[in-house]
Amino acid sequence: xxxxxxxxxxxxxxxxxxxxxxxxxxxxxxxxxxxxxxxxxxxxxxxxxxxxxxxxxxxxxxxxxxxxxxxxxxxxxxxxxxxxxxxxx
Amino acid sequence: xxxxxxxxxxxxxxxxxxxxxxxxxxxxxxxxxxxxxxxxxxxxxxxxxxxxxxxxxxxxxxxxxxxxxxxxxxxxxxxxxxxxxxxxxxxxxxxxxxxxxxxxxxxxxxxxxxxxxxxxxxxxxxxxxxxxxxxxxxxxxxxxxxxxxxxxxxxxxxxxxxxxxxxxxxxxxxxxxxxxxxxxxxxxxxxxxxxxxxxxxxxxxxxxxxxxxxxxxxxxxxxxxxxxxxxxxxxxxxxxxxxx
Numbered sequence: 467x468x469x470x471x472x473x474x475x476x477x478x479x480x481x482x483x484x485x486x487x488x489x490x491x492x493x494x495x496x497x498x499x500x501x502x503x504x505x506x507x508x509x510x511x512x513x514x515x516x517x518x519x520x521x522x523x524x525x526x527x528x529x530x531x532x533x534x535x536x537x538x539x540x541x542x543x544x545x546x547x548x549x550x551x552x553x554x555x
Numbered sequence: 556x557x558x559x560x561x562x563x564x565x566x567x568x569x570x571x572x573x574x575x576x577x578x579x580x581x582x583x584x585x586x587x588x589x590x591x592x593x594x595x596x597x598x599x600x601x602x603x604x605x606x607x608x609x610x611x612x613x614x615x616x617x618x619x620x621x622x623x624x625x626x627x628x629x630x631x632x633x634x635x636x637x638x639x640x641x642x643x644x645x646x647x648x649x650x651x652x653x654x655x656x657x658x659x660x661x662x663x664x665x666x667x668x669x670x671x672x673x674x675x676x677x678x679x680x681x682x683x684x685x686x687x688x689x690x691x692x693x694x695x696x697x698x699x700x701x702x703x704x705x706x707x708x709x710x711x712x713x714x715x716x717x718x719x720x721x722x723x724x725x726x727x728x729x730x731x732x733x734x735x736x737x738x739x740x741x742x743x744x745x746x747x748x749x750x751x752x753x754x755x756x757x758x759x760x761x762x763x764x765x766x767x768x769x770x771x772x773x774x775x776x777x778x779x780x781x782x783x784x785x786x787x788x789x790x791x792x793x794x795x796x797x798x799x
Contacts, residue, residue, distance in 0.1 A: 477644050479667030480636060481675055512647060512656060513663040516743040517671055542657050543664035546751050550743045554732055 472510030484521030509538040566599040634686035677704035704788040721764025
C-alpha cells in the first residue's frame with residue numbers, strides 16, 4: 467500500500483499534527499495486507515520537520531520495520547529531517 | 556530614490572502583508588500613507604517602508620524584554636499553534652512567489668520548528684502572555700519568532716538537573732537529542748535547525764535567558780556569548796539575504 471503524505475498537508479511541521487495524522491490513519495493501516503510493502507510517498511510535501519515526522523514516521527517504522535519504503539524524498543527539508551531521524555534510530 | 560512614492564500594492568508586497576492590512580494600519584496610524592490623485596489613492600514613502608521594516612525586530616525585542624508585557628499587535632501575535640500554522644503557510648506561499656521551492660522548504664522548516672518548539676515546551680506553563688510573536692519582512696529577508704515562555708534552561712533542567720546556566724542549556728539543545736518533555740524520548744528541534752543553517756546560506760540569531768548565539772553556514776562550533784539583556788523565553792531571527 468502507498469501512503470500519500472501530501473494528503474495530510476504540504477506543511478507538516480508540528481508534533482500534534484503528526485500525532486493526529488498517525489491516529490487518524492490507524493484504521494487504514496489495520497487493513498494493510500500482511501507482508502505487503504508500506505510505501506510512504508513524499509511527493510507534494512513542501513516542508514517537513516522532525517517534530518511531525520517523529521509522531522508519524524517513527525511509529526510507522528517501529529510497527530512495520532523493513533516493510534516501510536520511503537519515496538520522493540528529494541526536497542531539502544525532507545532530506546534534513548530523515549537524516550536527523552536516522553541518526554537516532 | 557529614498558523618497559520615491561510606492562503604490563499600496565507595492566508597499567504590501569515589500570512588507571509581506573495584505574492591502575487590507577495596510578488600509579487598517581493607515582486608519583490606526585501604525586503606518587500612515589499619503590493620499591494623492593483625484594481619487595485619493597494611498598501612496599507610501601519608500602523611506603517610511605524601510606524604517607518600518609527595521610522596526611519589526613525592534614518591536615519583537617521590546618516585547619521579549621518587557622517587564623509589564625501586553626499582548627502584541629494581532630498582526631504579529633499567534634496565541635495558539637493553529638494561528639501560527641496558518642500564518643506559516645501564508646509565509647510559505649509568499650516566499651514561493653519569489654524563491655525556489657527548495658529554499659522555501661528550508662526557511663519554513665526552520666521557522667516552523669522554532670515556533671512549534673515554543674508551544675511544545677510551554678503549553679500549560681506560560682509565565683505571562685501565551686503564544687508567540689511571529690513576523691517577517693520578506694524585503695529584508697528576515698523572520699522573527701519570539702516567545703515569553705520559560706526558556707531553554709528551565710525546560711531542560713527537568714531532565715538535566717545539573718544544568719546551571721542558559722549557555723550550557725543552549726549548547727545541549729543545539730547539539731544533543733534531548734527532550735524537556737520527559738518521559739518523551741525525542742527532541743531534535745534545535746539540532747535540526749542547526750543542521751540546516753550550517754549547510755545553507757541562512758543565518759540564525761538565537762537568544763534564551765542571558766545566552767545568545769549567531770549561527771551561519773559552515774560554522775562547526777557554537778559561539779555562544781553573553782547577551783546584553785536577559786530575556787525569559789526565546790528570541791530568534793532567521794536571515795536569508797543570500798538565498799534566491
